[in-house]
Amino acid sequence: MTRDFWKSGHTPTLLSAFLYFDIAFMVWVMLGPLGVQIAATLGLTAAQKGMMVATPVLAGALLRILMGLLVDHLKPKKAGLIGQVVVMAALLWAWLFGIHSYREILILGAALGFAGASFAVALPLASRWYPPQHQGTALGIAGAGNSGTVIAALLAPGLAMAYGWGNVFGLALIPVGMAFLVYLFFAKDAPDCPPPKSLHQYLNVLKDRDAWWFMFFYFVTFGGFVGLASSLTIYFNDQYGMTPVHAGYFTAACVFAGSMVRPMGGMLADRIGGIRTLLVMYLLAGVFLIAVSFGAASAWVALTGFMLAMASLGAGNGAVFQLVPQRFRKEIGVMTGMVGMAGGVGGFYLAASLGYIKGQTGNYQIGLLIFAGLCFVALVGLAVVKQRWRTTWGAAAISGARI
Numbered sequence: 001m002t003r004d005f006w007k008s009g010h011t012p013t014l015l016s017a018f019l020y021f022d023i024a025f026m027v028w029v030m031l032g033p034l035g036v037q038i039a040a041t042l043g044l045t046a047a048q049k050g051m052m053v054a055t056p057v058l059a060g061a062l063l064r065i066l067m068g069l070l071v072d073h074l075k076p077k078k079a080g081l082i083g084q085v086v087v088m089a090a091l092l093w094a095w096l097f098g099i100h101s102y103r104e105i106l107i108l109g110a111a112l113g114f115a116g117a118s119f120a121v122a123l124p125l126a127s128r129w130y131p132p133q134h135q136g137t138a139l140g141i142a143g144a145g146n147s148g149t150v151i152a153a154l155l156a157p158g159l160a161m162a163y164g165w166g167n168v169f170g171l172a173l174i175p176v177g178m179a180f181l182v183y184l185f186f187a188k189d190a191p192d193c194p195p196p197k198s199l200h201q202y203l204n205v206l207k208d209r210d211a212w213w214f215m216f217f218y219f220v221t222f223g224g225f226v227g228l229a230s231s232l233t234i235y236f237n238d239q240y241g242m243t244p245v246h247a248g249y250f251t252a253a254c255v256f257a258g259s260m261v262r263p264m265g266g267m268l269a270d271r272i273g274g275i276r277t278l279l280v281m282y283l284l285a286g287v288f289l290i291a292v293s294f295g296a297a298s299a300w301v302a303l304t305g306f307m308l309a310m311a312s313l314g315a316g317n318g319a320v321f322q323l324v325p326q327r328f329r330k331e332i333g334v335m336t337g338m339v340g341m342a343g344g345v346g347g348f349y350l351a352a353s354l355g356y357i358k359g360q361t362g363n364y365q366i367g368l369l370i371f372a373g374l375c376f377v378a379l380v381g382l383a384v385v386k387q388r389w390r391t392t393w394g395a396a397a398i399s400g401a402r403i
Contacts (some may be wrong), residue, residue, distance in 0.1 A: 004192075005130075005134050005137055005138075006195070007136060008101070009126075009129035009130040009134070010129045010188060011189070012186040012187070012188070013125060013129055013186070013187050013188050013190075014126050014129065014138060014141060014142060015186070016125075016182055016183050016186045016187035016384055017122040017123075017125045017142045017145075017187065018122070018126075018141055018142050018144060018145050019054075019145070019179050019182055019183070020080060020084070020118060020121070020122055020145070020147025020149075020179050020182075020183045020187070021118050021119065021122035021123075021142060021146075021148070021216065022144075022145035022146075022147055022148040022179075023148055023175050023176055023178075023179040024083075024084070024087065024115040024118035024122075024145070024148065024176075024179075025115065025116070025145055025146075025147075025149050025152075025208050025233045026149065026151045026152045026175070027091065027112055027115040027148075027152075027176060028056055028057075028112055028113075028115040028116040028118075028148075028149075028229050028332050029053075029056065029057075029129070029148075029149045029152050029153075029170055029226065029229050030058055030078045030095055030112075030152045030156050030172065031052055031053050031055075031056060031108075031109055031112070031230070032053040032152070032153075032229065032230035032231060032232075032233055032234070032351075033152050033153045033156035033233045033244075033248045033251065034156050034157065034160055034165050034168060034288075035049055035052060035053050035233055035234045036157070036233060036234060036237045036244040036247065037157070037160050037161075037165045037244055038099075038105060038135040038165055039052070039234075040098075041165070042101065042102055043149070044102060045074050045358035045359060046238075046355050046356075047356050047359045048355075049234055049355050050231070050351055050352050050353070050354055050355010050356055050358070050359075051106070051352055051355065052102075052106065052109065052299065052354075053142070053230040053231060053234070053351050054227075054230065054347075054348045054351035054352035054355070055106050055107075055109035055110055055113075055228075055348075056109040056110070056113050056115075056116060057113075057116065057226055057227070057230060057344050057347040057348040057351055058108070058113070058331070058344065058345065058348035059109065059110040059112070059113020059114075059116065060112075060113040060114075060115065060116020060117050060119075060344045060354075061108060061113075061116070061340070061341045061342070061343070061345045061347070061348060062113070062341060062344075063114055063116070063117035063196070064116070064117045064119060064120040064336075064337045064338075064340040064341040064344060065120075065337045065338065065341050066077055066117070066119075066337075067083060067114075067117040067118075067120040067121055067241045067335015068120040068124075068335075068336055068338065068340070068341075069199070069334065069337065069347065070082065070121075071120060071121055071124050071125075071158070071336075071337070072221070072334060075189045075193055076121050076122075076124050076128070076193075077125065077183075077187050077188065077189050079121050080118065080122070080125065080183060080187070081180075081183070082183065082206045083117055083118055084118075084176070084179070084180045084183070085180075086111065086114040087112065087114050087115045087176060088124045088173060088176055088177065088180070088392075089111075090108060090111035090112060091170070091172055091173050092170075092173065092240075093108075093111075094108050094166070094169040095166065095167065095169040095170035095173070096170075097361060098166050099166060101390075102255055108169075110223070114218050116226075116344060117217045118145075119336070119340040119343075120336050120337040120340050122142050122145060122333050122335050123139055123321065123332075123340075124141055125140055125142075125187060125189070125190075125335075126138050126139060126141070126142035127142075127325050127332055128189075128190035128192065128193060128268040128332070129190045132325065132326055132329070133270065134270070135266075135270075135271055135321075135322055135325045135326065136265075136266035136267060136268075136269045136270035136274070136318065136319070136321070136322030137263070137266055137267050138266075138302055139266055139318070139321040139322070139325070140206070140262055140263030140264070140266025140267060140318040140321075140322075141263050141266075141277065142178035144260070144262050145258055146225065146255075146258065146259040146265050146314065146317070147254060147255070147256065147259035147260065147264055147343065149226075149229040149255040149259065150252045150255045150256045150259060151175075153229070153232075153233060153248045153249070153251040153252035153255055154247065154248060154249065154252040155242040156168055156341075157233070157243075157245045157247070157248035158225060158245050158248070159171060161244070161245060163277075166247045173191060178311070193256070195306055199391070200254055200301055205328065205331050205334060205335060205338065206338070210328075210385075210389075211328070211335065211338060211339075214320065214323070214324055214327075214335070214338075214339050214342075215338060215341075215342035216342065216378065216381065217316075217378055217381070217382065218317070218320050218339045218340070218342050218343040218346070219283070219342045219343060219345060219346035219374075220282070220285075220313075220316075220346060220371075220374050220375055220377075221278075221282075221285075221313050221314075221316035221317045221319075221320055221343070221378075222312040222317050222320075222340075222343030222344070222345045222346060222347065223342075223343050223345065223346015223348075223349065223350055223371075224285060224289075224309070224310075224346065224347075224350060224371060224375070225258045225310055225313045225314055225317060225347070225348070226343070226344065226346075226347035226351075227346065227347040227348070227350025227351045227371075228254065228255075228258075228306065228309070228310055228313075228350065229251070229255045229353070230312075230347065230349075230351045231253040231350070231351045231354050232247070232250065232254055232255075232306065233247045233248050233250075233251045235247075235295020235354070235364060236250050236251065236299060236302070236357075237339065238358065239267060239299075239302070239364070240298075240299040242299060246295075250299065250303050253303060253307060254303065254306045254310045255310065257294035257307040257308070257310050257311040257314065258310030258311055258313055258314030258317075259314060260313065260314070261311045261315045261318070262314045262318040264315060264318065264320045265277060265281070265314065265315030265317060265318025266318035266319065266321065266322050267314065267315060267318075268318075268319070269318060269319040269322035269323070270322060273403050274319045274322040274323035274403060275323070275382060275386045275389065275390070275403060277315065277316075277318075277319040277322075278316055278319045278320065278378075278382055279313045279379060279382055279383070279386075280318065281313070281316035281319065282312075282375045282376070282378050282379040282382065283314050284308070284312040285309050285312035285313050285316065285375045286304055286372045286373075286374075286375030286379070287370035288308045288309035288312060289309050289368050289369075289371055289375065290368075290369065290372045291305050292305035292306055292309065292368060293364070293365045293368035293369045293372065294365065295363070295365065306396075308346070314349030316344075320339070321336075321339075323389075323403065324336070326374050326403065327389075341393050350367070350371055353367045353370070354367040354368075358388045364397040368371045379398075389403055390403050
């Protein structure tokens with residue numbers, strides 16, 4: 001990253017957006033790392049375990065539309081404050097009153113969806129401060145808040161063993177509250193925030209076929225990332241008999257790989273173009289998912305395969321959001337919500353289908369192969385639109401940003 005990048009925007013806001021996103025993602029996926037212990041207490045089936053970890057993902061996906069609308073009507077900072085208050089209230093309820101049934105864990109999961117919806121706030125908050133040629137880098141840094149899933153996978157199972165999984169919700173309030181204060185005092189809205197538009201104007205973007213392409217591309221990249229992040233603790237426990245704590249460590253390694261390369265994916269897209277970057281990442285992700293679907297002889301081999309797959313998907317996440325602001329800069333709030341929603345739906349599909357298919361067939365192979373197939377469908381789709389995108393995005397040509 002160059003000195004020019006740091007001078008081009010507002011660093012306190014960028015770092016506040018990252019911290020908010022990071023801690024929110026930690027909370028969003030925490031039912032996954034806690035899934036083995038929660039399932040044992042509540043007596044959940046394989047399908048119910050899949051639905052438990054998938055519910056926050058789906059709720060977060062749907063709420064991203066709402067938060068995207070709030071971003072453009074209330075500005076990003078105020079929208080983010082509202083979302084964080086809702087999440088803190090949900091954690092406080094779960095901690096004080098406890099979770100005693102499958103229905104209650106689904107209700108908590110739905111409320112934690114507001115943490116997943118932070119995506120629709122943090123990215124526009126950062127994006128509006130930076131010029132087109134630095135969008136990939138800025139959104140890569142803000143989007144690296146995906147790494148919050150690493151914190152959940154590393155700490156949640158161990159804390160549950162020491163204090164009980166119900167108390168983990170109370171402990172989570174500490175970092176959530178700290179992130180709230182940092183965001184409150186240091187984040188600022190960009191001076192050139194576009195004026196609010198009507199709901200009808202927002203929905204008009206769906207008449208543009210490029211919006212649907214972006215939604216599908218992110219359905220695959222982010223859906224694969226968050227679906228695996230939510231499911232791998234249960235996967236390693238089921239497949240290799242690992243303890244919840246050790247399964248959480250393995251999951252954390254996979255999530256770390258996917259999170260840390262997101263900024264690199266954005267920077268690479270700034271350098272060689274988002275389309276070229278995505279083409280490579282879809283190919284690699286598909287190949288690695290096929291490899292792990294056949295079942296590795298040891299957990300370490302599986303770990304390597306999943307780390308490579310999630311690194312490819314994580315870099316793809318950064319590349320998608322190098323392209324979105326170039327095509328829809330004036331509608332970045334609603335497009336972040338729409339595209340983010342599609343990514344969350346992809347994560348819900350993967351997490352829920354893995355649990356269902358495991359219950360029906362006894363293994364995860366078919367679920368992983370289907371998602372690998374979606375990577376190749378995305379690869380073909382991108383090859384179809386790349387020439388039109390490169391020749392019709394006039395604004396990108398003027399700004400000097402690469403497509």
